[in-house]
Amino acid sequence: MSHFARSSIVLAVLAAAACCAGAARAADWSDTSIGYRYGTRYAEPFNNSDIAKNIVNLTSVSGYKYGKNFFNIDLLMSSSADPSSAGADSGAHEVYALYRHTLDLGKVTGASLAFGPVRGVGATLGFDLNTKTDAGYNSRKRMLVAGPTLMLDVPGFLDVSLLAMWESNAPYSTYTSQATPRYRYRTHAMLTAAWSMPFNLGIPLSFEGYANFISGKGRNEFGGGTAPETNIDMQVMYDLSGAVGAAKNTFKVGLEYQYWKNKFGNPDRDNPGATARTPMIRAEYHF
Secondary structure, eight states: OOHHHHHHHHHHHHHHHHHHHHHHHHOSEEEEEEEEEEEEEEOOTTOOSOEEEEEEEEEEEEEETTEEEEEEEEEEEEOTTSBSSTTOSSBOEEEEEEEEEEEEHHHHHTSOOOBTTEEEEEEEEEEEEEEEOOSSOBOOOEEEEEEEEEEEOSSSEEEEEEEEEEEEEOOEETTTTEEOOOEEOOOEEEEEEEEEEEEESSSEEEEEEEEEEEOOOSOOTTSOOOOOEEEEEEEEEEEOTGGGTOOTTSEEEEEEEEEEESGGGOOGGGOTTSSEEEEEEEEEEEO
């Protein structure tokens, strides 16, 4: 891994820790966790190979009088099937950070906005950013999102949002040593849902995940067309805290599956690796 990549990762992790600590101090409630997941069938566009990845994440969820915050940062460590540079035997490393803030409009106005299965209405703002040491396409993604959110009345939570997305990237290929100036895609839309719903089958379980349906975003930075994306990531988690004498929801383990079609907007009809079907194992420690 390059010195720049190591520095980026360290700075991102320190920033994440500071954000999580600050959110926890200011919140009415908070849940911070460290997680690990592993799979052997990850996919990347323009790559014919199945890729193994070890992924470590830091997640912070918190709520305050008028809304809630979600922050997640992933450190993704690929096998050599996703090389870190041209001709390298080592795998790529990526840091991906995501933040969302949802303002509960009912709590702000003091009026009930509930109707039917909806218990509340919110406005969501956020960002995504990444850096990666891969050989072919370090996107250096920057994205802002904003739009309305419906909070459904279910056990746990189920939030559905319609977000506008302002995305740009500035790729660099070590194969060609070519940098591309930062390029802005057409403003596009995402219908997204995030959920965590507990259930019990003799043991405490929960069904968790997210689903993103993203429209095409116009031409890419090389003039090619983009395709709508479907990214569904879901897991069934077992709360084993009681079995080890810990407080509820401290330790969780489970199985996860991700389906990602037309990854990053790359059409899969002529692009190996543009659709991923990835089973994973997952473990989390909450504090």
